[in-house]
Amino acid sequence: MKIIAIANHKGGCGKTTTAINLSACLGIKGQRVLLLDLDPQGHSSLGFGVFNEDARDLYDVFTGEVSIEEIILPGVFTGVDVVPATLTLAAAEHLPVRNEERDEQLRIHLQPIRERYDYAVIDCPPSTGLLSLNALAVADLVLIPVEMSLFGLSGIDHMYKTIALMRARHNRDIPIRLLPTLVDSRTRLCRQFLHEVGERFADDVSSVMVQSTVRLKEAVRQGAPIIAYDPTSTVAVQYNRLADELMLVLDAIPASGEDRERKSPIGQMKSAIENARAQLRKFSGEQKVTLRFYDLAGKDVRLAGSFNDWVPDQGVITRWADGVVEKNVMLMPGSYEYRLIIDGVWQEDPSNPEQVLNLSGGYNSILHVEEEHEEISV
Ligand SMILES: Nc1ncnc2c1ncn2[C@@H]1O[C@H](COP(=O)(O)OP(=O)(O)OP(=O)(O)O)[C@@H](O)[C@H]1O
Numbered sequence: 546m547k548i549i550a551i552a553n554h555k556g557g558c559g560k561t562t563t564a565i566n567l568s569a570c571l572g573i574k575g576q577r578v579l580l581l582d583l584d585p586q587g588h589s590s591l592g593f594g595v596f597n598e599d600a601r602d603l604y605d606v607f608t609g610e611v612s613i614e615e616i617i618l619p620g621v622f623t624g625v626d627v628v629p630a631t632l633t634l635a636a637a638e639h640l641p642v643r644n645e646e647r648d649e650q651l652r653i654h655l656q657p658i659r660e661r662y663d664y665a666v667i668d669c670p671p672s673t674g675l676l677s678l679n680a681l682a683v684a685d686l687v688l689i690p691v692e693m694s695l696f697g698l699s700g701i702d703h704m705y706k707t708i709a710l711m712r713a714r715h716n717r718d719i720p721i722r723l724l725p726t727l728v729d730s731r732t733r734l735c736r737q738f739l740h741e742v743g744e745r746f747a748d749d750v751s752s753v754m755v756q757s758t759v760r761l762k763e764a765v766r767q768g769a770p771i772i773a774y775d776p777t778s779t780v781a782v783q784y785n786r787l788a789d790e791l792m793l794v795l796d797a798i799p800a801s802g803e804d805r806e807r808k809s810p811i812g813q814m815k816s817a818i819e820n821a822r823a824q825l826r827k828f829s830g831e832q833k834v835t836l837r838f839y840d841l842a843g844k845d846v847r848l849a850g851s852f853n854d855w856v857p858d859q860g861v862i863t864r865w866a867d868g869v870v871e872k873n874v875m876l877m878p879g880s881y882e883y884r885l886i887i888d889g890v891w892q893e894d895p896s897n898p899e900q901v902l903n904l905s906g907g908y909n910s911i912l913h914v915e916e917e918h919e920e921i922s923v
């Protein structure tokens with residue numbers, strides 16, 4: 546069993562939404578998944594329409610009243626079982642346990658069911674209390690959803706510090722993936738945040754981001770994950786890709802329950818993650834395409850095209866270097882039309898002679914992405 550802890554002490558950044566939808570996507574892929582709700586708010590079971598305020602939860606397991614097997618709600622969705630949470634779980638933060646075992650409770654209780662599941666997904670509460678520490682201590686990977694809003698980035702450094710302490714305490718690496726959530730790339734602020742996250746945490750940022758959409762709220766209200774409620778929506782595709790990415794990354798890492806001797810040093814871990822990413826790109830057929838624009842320093846340059854529903858900079862990572870504006874986008878092989886928006890003015894790409902007339906009487910530039918071509922410069 547590989548364990549993904551979804552954590553961020555900042556509230557409302559999409560932890561529970563991600564836990565529900567990631568679990569469902571892994572389940573649909575034929576994986577055996579256990580979703581553990583560690584938040585006394587109990588929203589994870591709500592997302593599968595199975596919330597019961599009288600249910601037994603991990604508090605009863607930690608006090609030794611019942612075993613974890615006894616509280617599992619089986620088959621809440623294809624391949625997914627749930628360990629529910631209720632308000633009682635809040636008391637688990639104050640259980641009298643020996644200091645050296647404070648954050649080991651979850652590991653101990655998960656041990657007997659490790660073989661029954663391929664993945665455990667843990668929905669952490671919005672705090673770095675004992676419950677979250679238990680999740681980090683047993684995690685093979687920590688997924689940090691980061692809301693792309695004004696205060697979204699403020700908690701990340703604190704999360705990194707907490708994880709660094711856990712790494713030192715347990716003498717093992719705990720890889721981190723940052724997942725941009727509630728992304729609305731139409732707003733300038735959101736694009737700035739995406740840029741900042743890319744610059745500051747480059748290697749740790751997931752290649753997937755989750756856009757902001759009311760469809761997710763509607764799905765929760767129906768007690769269904771988005772992959773069942775609206776399987777063709779963009780956000781269903783995004784969570785599906787996240788599941789693919791995490792499966793590949795985790796495949797390259799020995800589980801925390803496995804022999805300590807097999808643990809890779811951090812450097813090896815990073816290259817394993819890089820390999821997994823490259824494989825993912827090959828697997829999905831998508832390639833990273835880089836468009837470079839010169840002499841546009843100081844200008845606000847955005848990219849919109851048939852590949853991002855003509856929403857400026859949606860799904861585009863921008864980098865600036867020495868007066869060159871670089872636009873990076875993941876694309877399948879094929880031909881695409883695009884335009885640039887320079888300081889708010891839509892126009893064809895002046896450096897690309899290949900153009901077609903568009904419906905409004907202007908010109909769209911044409912971009913060809915061929916198989917195996919790593920980079921395209923125009
Ligand atoms: N991508 C999204 N688009 C639109 N709304 C979203 C998205 N992700 C989450 N939400 C909404 O934002 C709110 C907070 O999301 P969620 O409960 O998943 O966050 P959380 O981090 O688990 O919060 P808490 O810290 O309170 O546990 C919810 O109402 C949810 O429906």
Ligand SMILES: [Mg+2]
Nearest residue numbers: 560561584588
């Ligand atoms: Mg939550």
